[in-house]
Amino acid sequence: MALSSRAGSGQESQESVRVRLFGELVRFAAGRGYEFEWPLATGQTVADILAAIGIPEAEVWMVAINGTKVPGTTQPRAGDQLMVFSPVGGG
Amino acid sequence: MSNGYWGKIMRVNLTDGTIGTETPPEQFYRAYYGGRGLIAYYLLKEVPPGTDPLGPDNRFIVAPGVVTGVPYAGAGRNSYGALSPLTDAYGEGEGGGFFGAELKRAGVDAVVFEGASAKPVYLYVHDGEAELRDASHLWGKTTGEVEELVQEELGDKRVRVAQCGIAGENMSRLAAVCNDLTHYAGRAGLGAVMGAKKLKAIVARGTTAVPVADADKVRELARWMVEHWNESSQGLHDHGTASGLVGLSTSGGLPTRNFQQGHFEGAEKISGQTMTEKILIDRDTCFACPIRCKRVVKTGPPHNVDPKYGGPEYETLGSLGSLCGVDDLEAVAKANELCNAYGLDTIGVGVTIAFAMECFENGLITKEDTGGVELRFGNAAAMLEMVEKIARREGFGDLLAEGSYRAAQKIGKGAEQYSVSVKKQEVPMHEPRLKHGLGVGYSLSPTGADHCHNIHDTGYTKSVGSAAGWGVLEPMPADYLGAEKVRLLMYNTIMKSANNCMVICQFVPWRLEHLAGLVEGITGWNHTHFELMKVGERAINLTRVFNLRQGFGAAEDTLTERFFEPFKDGPLAGARVDRDAWQKAKVTYYRMMGWTDDGVPTPEKLHELGIGWAIDYLPADARREAGA
Incomplete structure (x- = not known):
């Protein structure tokens, strides 16, 4: 991935993260489905992005970037995969 | 006239081939509903210590519940029970599909099998009638072949089949009971009990609607779920x-x-x-x-x-x-x-x-x-x-x-x-080093490690959801094992026990008040969530008494040693179940349940649940321990 795609590089209009919703969070995606691109603004944290999408914090069990669990204060980079999980039971 | 049940429990003696009927009073159904409650009742009364799980004296019980057979989401489930050949303790499993509803619509609340047949047989229940039929030609066949052969033989594609499979015939302790080919009561080795009894299958066909007290109320609830399920179950x-x-x-x-x-x-x-x-x-x-x-x-x-x-x-x-x-x-x-x-x-x-x-x-x-x-x-x-x-x-x-x-x-x-x-x-596919309350639940489960009548701690870390209805108002971490978590675990085990008495699916997002409403609408009983929880708690206590009599007490409420050791790598590296916290949580659960520190239900608790009769079924040492 090009360095210019890093968050805060000043190329926000071209930059985005790939959001993947798991479990029951699709209902907050406003018809975007389980996976979609989301524009990334300078300095945005994971929590900012979830709030912007409209996913209530209480509905989120865990967030990961590229497969690694992260806190909501993390700032993703353009091109990152933002994985958002709701609590899971059994089956 | 009764609603939600027929008042008929079929008794089948596989040794002599006789079929009879018991007609319990309304109080029986109100106290136990069906499913786990009914199974625990019969096993406690009829399967004494020393019984060979794979011998003729064990019972094999097929038990829908008082709400089975009425069309609403979650009603497609029924229970099976026996002394487990896998655990040597109380054995129970639930399967979904259509078989349970069909059996109920055939005019039967439950079937209790005893004895063992000399040759393979299957039971055919159809609109109030029942007959044992030869199953020699089905022995050794896959479940798919059996279902096809039975439907052909009876000339009816709509018969529903529950069966034990080749694994059950071979008395594998991992054998399941199969409903409708794709739904399984997998746990506790219950398929082996069928195989040991040479009971290949139970086949049901019913065309009679289960009587319902308040059809409008039940329809309204059923419609609510049709309109709202996707708000919380779209991913499912x-x-x-x-x-x-x-x-x-x-x-x-x-x-x-x-x-x-x-x-x-x-x-x-x-x-x-x-x-x-x-x-x-x-x-x-x-x-x-x-x-x-x-x-x-x-x-x-x-x-x-x-x-x-x-x-x-x-x-x-x-x-x-x-x-x-x-x-x-x-x-x-x-x-x-x-x-x-x-x-x-x-x-x-x-x-x-x-x-x-x-x-x-x-x-x-x-x-x-x-x-x-x-x-x-x-x-x-x-x-x-x-x-x-x-x-x-x-x-x-x-x-x-x-x-x-x-x-x-x-x-x-x-x-x-x-x-x-x-x-x-x-142990099923849920990790006690992630979900610590669930680990305690594994230890306490009457059927051995089980995830269905258990807590999933990760569902309570951000919000309490329906647990607010039990007065649990604060979320808590998944690795927390203090008294508040034990309280939440206890309510979960009781609620899910009640679900297994009704018998209803755990996945359908019914609210607590809906469940009591379904029982009330179907049976006509003036029903509350309190009464529903008491049915669940009553059933847990019966399984506990049964297991104590089988020699399973606090010392057997264990957890696999591996879970007390830390993960060496991965996101939970270093995480382990704290042995002292786990032990303390176990005793806290006993005390909250009204049991002694050795996990024995006290006479007062059994009386409080209206099952004082069960005191006589406690082993002598447990009776002394409980002060009976």
Whole structure:
């Protein structure tokens, strides 16, 4: 991935993260489905992005970037995969 | 006139072939509902200590509940029970589908089998009539073949079939009971009880609607679910029970390589989402349920997975996938097909194979033992070969068909440490080092390790959801094991016990008030959530008394040693169950339940639940301990 795609590089209009919703969070995606691109603004944290999408914090069990669990204060980079999980039971 | 039940419990003596009927009073149904409550009642009264689980004196009980057979989401489920040949304790399992509803609509509330037939038979129940029929021609056939043959023989495609499979015939302690080919009461080895009794199947056909007290109220509730299920179960519909598999791996709580790890590098390859993309051809459902969480999958060569056996649940993708280190989705789908065709519990089989893989990798067993099979983690072909061998009790499969606990005893050399089981029942695909309350629940479960009548701590870390109705108002961490968590665990076990008495699916997002409303609308009883919880608690206490009499007390409420050891790597590296906190939580649960510190229900508690009669069934030492 090009360095210019890093968050805060000043190329926000071209930059985005790939959001993947798991479990029951699709209902907050406003018809975007389980996976979609989301524009990334300078300095945005994971929590900012979830709030912007409209996913209530209480509905989120865990967030990961590229497969690694992260806190909501993390700032993703353009091109990152933002994985958002709701609590899971059994089956 | 009664509503929700017929007042008829069928008694079938397989030794002499007689069929009779018991007609319990309304109080019986109100106190126990059906399902677990009914099973625990009959087992306590009729199966004394010393009974051989695979002998004629054991009972095999088929038990829908007072709300089964009425069309609303979640009603497509029924219970089976017996003294378990796997755990030697109280055995119970639930299966979905259509069979339970059909049996109820055939005019029967439950069937209690005793004795053993000299030759294979099946019971055909149709609109109030019942007959035992020869099943010699069905013996040795796969579940799919049996269903087809029975439907042909009876000239009715609409008959519903519950059966034991070849694994049950061979009395594998991992044998399940199969409903409608794609729904399984997998746990506790109940299929082996059917096989031991030469009871191949129970076939039901019913055309009579179950009488309902307040049809408008029930219709209104059923409609509410049709209109609202997708607000909280869309993911379940779209990707099935495995929609959360990647999340569990990411959190570090996906059972991997026999619970040595909690993170599986191949998780994305075996997830519910990948299954949807790659091999899903349809979604299936149970009686009257709009959610359609069941999978139907099909593949081409080399496995040619047959869609008639449905598709794998999360538990199956975990136990035969990540737990065996296998990331080949089509191979896991094939293993699921084989287990369903032979009538095996996918959890028990997967955990037992993973156990054997760890034994193999540590040199406790070799290719000489396995018949040349390189039984290593990640070897999908070896996993599939073992499933076949377990079902048929061939070669090394004969030993594994006993389950991991008994196999470990036989292998020796320290193999016991690799059997991840509680009360001899293999642990399902939920990790106590992630969900700490669930670990305590594994220890306390009357049927051995079980995830269905348990808490899933991760559901309460951000909000309490419906637990607010129990007065639990604050979320709490998944690894917290203090008194507030024990309280939440206790309410969960009681509620889910009540669900298993009704009998209703745990996945349908009914609110607490709806459940009491369903019972009230169907039966006409002036019903509250309090009464529903008391039914669940009553049933737990009956199972506890039964197990105490079988020799299962506080010392047997154990947890596999592995969970007290820290993960060596992954997102939960260093996480372990704190032994002192776990022990304290266990005793706190006993006390909150009104039991002694040794886990014995006190006479006062049994009286409080209206089951003072059960005091007489406590063993003498427990009676003394409880002050009876």
